[in-house]
Amino acid sequence: MADNSRLPGAFSHLWDWQLRGLCREADNALFFHPLGERGAAQVAREEAAKAVCADCPVRLECRRHALQTREPYGVWGGLTEDDRQRLLADRSHIVA
Template sequence: MPHGPTHQPGAYEHHWSWQVRGACRSGGASLFFHPSGERGRAHEARDAAAKAVCAGCPVRLECRRHALEAREQYGVWGGLTEDERDRLLSRGLHRQPVA
Protein backbone atom coordinates (compact mmCIF):
# COMPACT_ATOMS: atom_id res chain seq x y z
CA MET A 1 0.00 0.00 0.00
CA PRO A 2 1.22 3.56 0.47
CA HIS A 3 4.97 4.11 0.54
CA GLY A 4 7.69 1.60 1.18
CA PRO A 5 10.58 0.28 -0.83
CA THR A 6 10.39 0.39 -4.60
CA HIS A 7 11.69 -3.15 -4.84
CA GLN A 8 10.75 -5.99 -2.54
CA PRO A 9 13.42 -8.70 -2.40
CA GLY A 10 12.99 -12.41 -2.09
CA ALA A 11 11.17 -15.37 -3.51
CA TYR A 12 7.74 -13.82 -3.00
CA GLU A 13 8.42 -10.65 -4.95
CA HIS A 14 5.73 -11.53 -7.51
CA HIS A 15 3.15 -11.31 -4.70
CA TRP A 16 4.08 -7.69 -3.96
CA SER A 17 5.36 -6.20 -7.22
CA TRP A 18 1.94 -4.70 -7.99
CA GLN A 19 2.42 -2.27 -5.10
CA VAL A 20 5.03 -0.19 -6.91
CA ARG A 21 2.37 0.72 -9.50
CA GLY A 22 -0.19 1.89 -6.94
CA ALA A 23 -1.67 5.36 -7.38
CA CYS A 24 -1.43 5.77 -3.61
CA ARG A 25 2.36 5.93 -3.74
CA SER A 26 2.35 9.58 -4.75
CA GLY A 27 0.41 10.70 -1.67
CA GLY A 28 0.79 10.32 2.04
CA ALA A 29 -0.38 7.34 4.02
CA SER A 30 -2.52 9.64 6.16
CA LEU A 31 -5.07 9.79 3.35
CA PHE A 32 -5.57 6.01 3.51
CA PHE A 33 -5.26 5.46 7.26
CA HIS A 34 -7.39 7.55 9.61
CA PRO A 35 -5.91 9.18 12.68
CA SER A 36 -7.04 8.03 16.10
CA GLY A 37 -10.35 9.55 17.04
CA GLU A 38 -11.35 10.69 13.56
CA ARG A 39 -15.14 10.61 13.26
CA GLY A 40 -18.07 11.99 11.31
CA ARG A 41 -17.66 14.22 8.30
CA ALA A 42 -13.88 14.37 8.54
CA HIS A 43 -13.70 10.57 8.45
CA GLU A 44 -16.15 10.33 5.55
CA ALA A 45 -14.33 13.04 3.57
CA ARG A 46 -10.94 11.35 4.01
CA ASP A 47 -12.36 7.96 3.02
CA ALA A 48 -13.98 9.52 -0.07
CA ALA A 49 -10.71 11.18 -1.08
CA ALA A 50 -8.81 7.91 -0.64
CA LYS A 51 -11.41 6.03 -2.66
CA ALA A 52 -11.11 8.62 -5.44
CA VAL A 53 -7.40 7.83 -5.70
CA CYS A 54 -8.19 4.12 -5.73
CA ALA A 55 -10.82 4.54 -8.45
CA GLY A 56 -8.17 5.50 -10.99
CA CYS A 57 -5.50 3.10 -9.78
CA PRO A 58 -4.10 0.56 -12.26
CA VAL A 59 -3.68 -2.07 -9.52
CA ARG A 60 -6.92 -1.47 -7.60
CA LEU A 61 -8.10 -5.07 -7.99
CA GLU A 62 -4.78 -6.56 -6.90
CA CYS A 63 -4.77 -4.25 -3.88
CA ARG A 64 -8.34 -5.13 -2.98
CA ARG A 65 -7.63 -8.85 -3.35
CA HIS A 66 -4.58 -8.55 -1.12
CA ALA A 67 -6.51 -6.65 1.56
CA LEU A 68 -9.24 -9.26 1.64
CA GLU A 69 -6.88 -12.24 1.62
CA ALA A 70 -4.56 -10.71 4.24
CA ARG A 71 -7.53 -9.44 6.24
CA GLU A 72 -6.00 -5.97 6.48
CA GLN A 73 -7.53 -4.40 9.56
CA TYR A 74 -6.85 -0.75 8.85
CA GLY A 75 -7.06 1.71 6.02
CA VAL A 76 -8.56 2.01 2.58
CA TRP A 77 -7.24 -0.70 0.27
CA GLY A 78 -8.40 -1.16 -3.30
CA GLY A 79 -11.20 1.32 -2.75
CA LEU A 80 -12.67 -0.47 0.27
CA THR A 81 -12.72 0.75 3.86
CA GLU A 82 -12.24 -1.47 6.89
CA ASP A 83 -16.00 -1.72 7.39
CA GLU A 84 -16.65 -2.58 3.73
CA ARG A 85 -14.01 -5.32 3.81
CA ASP A 86 -15.44 -6.67 7.08
CA ARG A 87 -18.91 -6.90 5.51
CA LEU A 88 -17.57 -8.77 2.48
CA LEU A 89 -15.57 -11.15 4.65
CA SER A 90 -18.46 -11.83 7.01
CA ARG A 91 -20.68 -12.73 4.07
CA GLY A 92 -18.02 -14.96 2.54
CA LEU A 93 -17.93 -12.78 -0.58
CA HIS A 94 -14.14 -12.48 -0.52
CA ARG A 95 -13.90 -15.87 -2.23
CA GLN A 96 -15.72 -14.59 -5.29
CA PRO A 97 -13.96 -12.62 -8.05
CA VAL A 98 -13.29 -9.07 -6.94
CA ALA A 99 -14.56 -6.38 -9.31
Protein backbone atom coordinates (compact mmCIF):
# COMPACT_ATOMS: atom_id res chain seq x y z
CA MET A 1 0.00 0.00 0.00
CA ALA A 2 1.24 3.50 -0.87
CA ASP A 3 2.28 5.86 1.92
CA ASN A 4 0.35 9.09 1.34
CA SER A 5 1.49 10.79 4.54
CA ARG A 6 4.19 12.80 2.77
CA LEU A 7 2.01 14.05 -0.06
CA PRO A 8 0.92 17.70 0.00
CA GLY A 9 -2.63 18.44 1.09
CA ALA A 10 -5.46 19.30 -1.24
CA PHE A 11 -5.14 22.48 -3.26
CA SER A 12 -8.87 23.13 -3.31
CA HIS A 13 -8.25 26.67 -2.07
CA LEU A 14 -6.85 27.43 -5.53
CA TRP A 15 -10.12 26.43 -7.20
CA ASP A 16 -12.79 27.39 -4.66
CA TRP A 17 -13.58 30.54 -6.64
CA GLN A 18 -15.17 28.35 -9.32
CA LEU A 19 -17.92 27.36 -6.90
CA ARG A 20 -19.07 31.00 -6.77
CA GLY A 21 -19.18 31.56 -10.54
CA LEU A 22 -22.51 32.67 -12.00
CA CYS A 23 -21.80 30.45 -15.00
CA ARG A 24 -22.60 27.44 -12.82
CA GLU A 25 -26.26 28.42 -13.04
CA ALA A 26 -26.21 29.04 -16.81
CA ASP A 27 -26.28 26.70 -19.77
CA ASN A 28 -22.71 25.59 -20.52
CA ALA A 29 -23.40 26.02 -24.26
CA LEU A 30 -23.57 29.78 -23.70
CA PHE A 31 -19.84 29.90 -22.98
CA PHE A 32 -18.54 27.48 -25.63
CA HIS A 33 -19.33 27.82 -29.32
CA PRO A 34 -20.79 24.97 -31.30
CA LEU A 35 -18.88 23.69 -34.31
CA GLY A 36 -19.19 26.04 -37.26
CA GLU A 37 -20.80 28.94 -35.40
CA ARG A 38 -20.09 32.25 -37.14
CA GLY A 39 -21.34 35.78 -37.61
CA ALA A 40 -24.34 37.21 -35.80
CA ALA A 41 -25.07 33.98 -33.91
CA GLN A 42 -21.55 33.91 -32.48
CA VAL A 43 -21.61 37.59 -31.55
CA ALA A 44 -24.99 37.22 -29.82
CA ARG A 45 -23.90 34.15 -27.84
CA GLU A 46 -20.61 35.77 -26.79
CA GLU A 47 -22.38 38.97 -25.71
CA ALA A 48 -24.87 36.95 -23.65
CA ALA A 49 -22.01 35.05 -21.99
CA LYS A 50 -20.16 38.30 -21.28
CA ALA A 51 -23.32 39.71 -19.68
CA VAL A 52 -23.31 36.82 -17.20
CA CYS A 53 -19.62 37.42 -16.51
CA ALA A 54 -20.16 41.16 -15.99
CA ASP A 55 -22.09 40.55 -12.75
CA CYS A 56 -20.02 37.59 -11.58
CA PRO A 57 -18.29 37.93 -8.19
CA VAL A 58 -15.30 35.88 -9.37
CA ARG A 59 -14.86 37.44 -12.82
CA LEU A 60 -11.30 38.57 -12.11
CA GLU A 61 -10.20 35.20 -10.71
CA CYS A 62 -11.74 33.49 -13.72
CA ARG A 63 -10.05 35.88 -16.15
CA ARG A 64 -6.70 35.44 -14.40
CA HIS A 65 -7.02 31.66 -14.61
CA ALA A 66 -7.89 31.75 -18.32
CA LEU A 67 -4.93 33.98 -19.14
CA GLN A 68 -2.43 32.10 -16.98
CA THR A 69 -3.41 28.69 -18.33
CA ARG A 70 -3.94 30.00 -21.87
CA GLU A 71 -7.42 28.53 -21.89
CA PRO A 72 -8.04 27.78 -25.59
CA TYR A 73 -11.85 27.65 -25.66
CA GLY A 74 -14.84 29.53 -24.36
CA VAL A 75 -15.70 32.75 -22.59
CA TRP A 76 -13.84 33.04 -19.28
CA GLY A 77 -14.02 36.08 -17.02
CA GLY A 78 -15.79 38.06 -19.71
CA LEU A 79 -13.12 37.39 -22.33
CA THR A 80 -13.62 35.41 -25.53
CA GLU A 81 -10.93 33.27 -27.12
CA ASP A 82 -10.05 36.17 -29.45
CA ASP A 83 -10.00 38.68 -26.57
CA ARG A 84 -7.52 36.51 -24.67
CA GLN A 85 -5.32 35.99 -27.71
CA ARG A 86 -5.13 39.76 -28.26
CA LEU A 87 -4.27 40.42 -24.60
CA LEU A 88 -1.59 37.75 -24.56
CA ALA A 89 -0.13 39.01 -27.83
CA ASP A 90 0.00 42.56 -26.41
CA ARG A 91 1.76 41.27 -23.30
CA SER A 92 4.38 39.44 -25.36
CA HIS A 93 5.76 42.79 -26.50
CA ILE A 94 6.40 43.91 -22.92
CA VAL A 95 9.99 43.37 -21.82
CA ALA A 96 10.42 42.74 -18.11
